Amino acid sequence: MACKFTRRFLAAALCSMAALASAQSWPTKNVTIVVPFPAGGTTDVLARAVSTKLSAAIGQSVIVENKPGAGATLGAAVVAKAPADGHTLLMGAVHHTVATSVYKNLQYSFEKDFAPITTVALVPNVLVVSANGPYNSVNDLVAAGKASPEKLSYGSNGNGTAQHMIGTQFQIETGAKVLHVPYKGSAPLTTDLLGGQVDMSFDTITPVLPFIKEGKLKALAVTTAKRSSTLPNVLTLQEAGIPNIAIGTWFGLLAPAATPRSVVARLNSEVVKIIHSPEFRKQMLDIGAEPIGNKPEEMARKRPKSLPSWSRRAGSPWTESGHQISGEPHGQSSSSRGSNLPDVEVHFVHRQAATHRRDPKTGGAS
Numbered sequence: 001m002a003c004k005f006t007r008r009f010l011a012a013a014l015c016s017m018a019a020l021a022s023a024q025s026w027p028t029k030n031v032t033i034v035v036p037f038p039a040g041g042t043t044d045v046l047a048r049a050v051s052t053k054l055s056a057a058i059g060q061s062v063i064v065e066n067k068p069g070a071g072a073t074l075g076a077a078v079v080a081k082a083p084a085d086g087h088t089l090l091m092g093a094v095h096h097t098v099a100t101s102v103y104k105n106l107q108y109s110f111e112k113d114f115a116p117i118t119t120v121a122l123v124p125n126v127l128v129v130s131a132n133g134p135y136n137s138v139n140d141l142v143a144a145g146k147a148s149p150e151k152l153s154y155g156s157n158g159n160g161t162a163q164h165m166i167g168t169q170f171q172i173e174t175g176a177k178v179l180h181v182p183y184k185g186s187a188p189l190t191t192d193l194l195g196g197q198v199d200m201s202f203d204t205i206t207p208v209l210p211f212i213k214e215g216k217l218k219a220l221a222v223t224t225a226k227r228s229s230t231l232p233n234v235l236t237l238q239e240a241g242i243p244n245i246a247i248g249t250w251f252g253l254l255a256p257a258a259t260p261r262s263v264v265a266r267l268n269s270e271v272v273k274i275i276h277s278p279e280f281r282k283q284m285l286d287i288g289a290e291p292i293g294n295k296p297e298e299m300a301r302k303r304p305k306s307l308p309s310w311s312r313r314a315g316s317p318w319t320e321s322g323h324q325i326s327g328e329p330h331g332q333s334s335s336s337r338g339s340n341l342p343d344v345e346v347h348f349v350h351r352q353a354a355t356h357r358r359d360p361k362t363g364g365a366s
Contacts, residue, residue: 026086026263030061033089033253036075037157038068041186042206042289046120046251047091049283053274068184071160073099073106080108084258086267090114093251095161102160116299117253117267120275121289123204124248125166125223126231130196131216138220138240141200145176153179155189155198162249166202166223173242193217204249205230205288224248230288250292252299268296 031054033047044066051062067075072095082088096110108114129135135144145152156163159182171178181198183189186207192198193208194216201208202223209230211217221237222228225246237245253271255264274280275293284291 026266027058027060029087030063031055031058031087031089032063032065033091034075034079035064035066035091036068036072036095037066038185038187039066040190040207041157042123042204042249042287043072043091043093043251044185045206045287046289049280050091050120050253050271050274053277053280054270057270057274069158071099071102071158071164071182072096073103073160076110076114077107079254080113080256082256084256084260086255086259086263088256089117089267090254091120091251092254093162094249095157098162098165099160113257114254115257115259115264116296117255117264118271118275118296119250119252119292119294119299119302120271121284121291122248122250123206123289124228124230125162125202126205126208126212126219126228126234127170127200127202127221127223127237128193128208128212128217128219129200130193131218132196133199133218135199135220136218138235138237138242141178141220142174142176142242145171145174145178149177150179152176152200153181153198154200154202155181155183155193156201157185157189157203158182162247163202166245166247169245169247170202170237170242173244209288228288230285250302251289252292264296 033051035044035047037043044064047064051064055062067078069075072093076090076092076096076099079088079090092110092114099106100110127138127141129141135141141152154163154167156167158164161182164180164182167178167180170176178200181192183192186203189198189201189203190207190211193201194211205222205228208217208219212219212231219231219234221235221240221242222231223237223245225236225238227234227236227239253267255267272293275291281291
């Protein structure tokens with residue numbers, strides 16, 4: 001009996017020593033934060049804000065690598081398959097909880113293949129239009145979407161992203177018909193929004209805020225339940241008469257699931273210190289983000305709560321000219337059976353952003 005106890009004690013002690021050694025030896029090389037969108041969007045901005053300060057804290061370079069595509073799932077797949085040693089991380093977002101209900105053949109499980117580190121920030125989404133356009137209120141957009149179905153268009157960061165789901169919900173609540181134009185990220189979307197190739201978007205505040213301040217874009221409403229402290233004079237969608245929409249976007253760091261707990265704990269400690277610093281907090285508030293910085297278990301508890309609601313939105317049918325169309329960017333299927341989620345099939349109005357150009361004379365797509 002005493003021998004068994006001794007062996008168990010020694011095994012536990014060895015495991016503890018190994019975990020301690022792992023945490024103390026990490027990092028042994030450069031750390032990479034994978035951003036599943038192009039440079040310039042909120043995910044990218046947050047990753048770079050963290051990486052600079054994390055590099056100084058751990059004494060190793062922290063590199064931001066952009067791997068956009070397929071509604072943020074390509075970059076996530078890269079991290080899910082990476083060595084679980086704490087040197088490859090994902091700047092994830094609510095988009096990944098949506099993708100579980102959208103893409104059929106995902107190469108990973110967002111619930112099972114990632115270890116949460118911390119939620120970096122919460123960022124409101126905002127309904128914006130070009131300042132040169134004819135729309136000055138949410139009611140103007142709703143009226144246009146009803147009067148000329150699918151002539152009005154909105155851009156998103158890709159099929160199955162939060163912006164896409166907000167656009168879906170907007171149509172459900174208002175009865176307006178709006179054509180969805182998926183992009184690979186905020187930068188190309190904003191360029192086309194400014195140029196009039198798309199009429200509106202529900203992007204996060206961060207990438208559009210400079211253009212709102214310059215008067216090039218008009219903010220008509222935020223999607224959250226409360227007004228944004230960054231745009232205090234902008235109505236919420238609920239205040240504008242659109243019920244049942246109270247949505248923001250979370251962003252957080254994750255590691256491959258088998259990453260040693262001691263390394264995850266070290267990462268959490270270092271990143272939370274950064275997030276809670278006055279300098280970082282000011283930096284976040286300046287771009288419209290609310291810094292969070294919680295424990296891994298807190299991030300894990302809150303993450304699944306968004307799955308059922310996003311899954312229901314993803315199940316809404318889309319039609320174009322009376323026919324259902326499955327949008328499949330980059331060869332990906334647009335349906336999914338998510339873990340512990342109801343089976344859903346999503347039909348998207350899908351038109352490649354590059355082909356959706358408005359003729360300056362006719363206003364139509366060319």
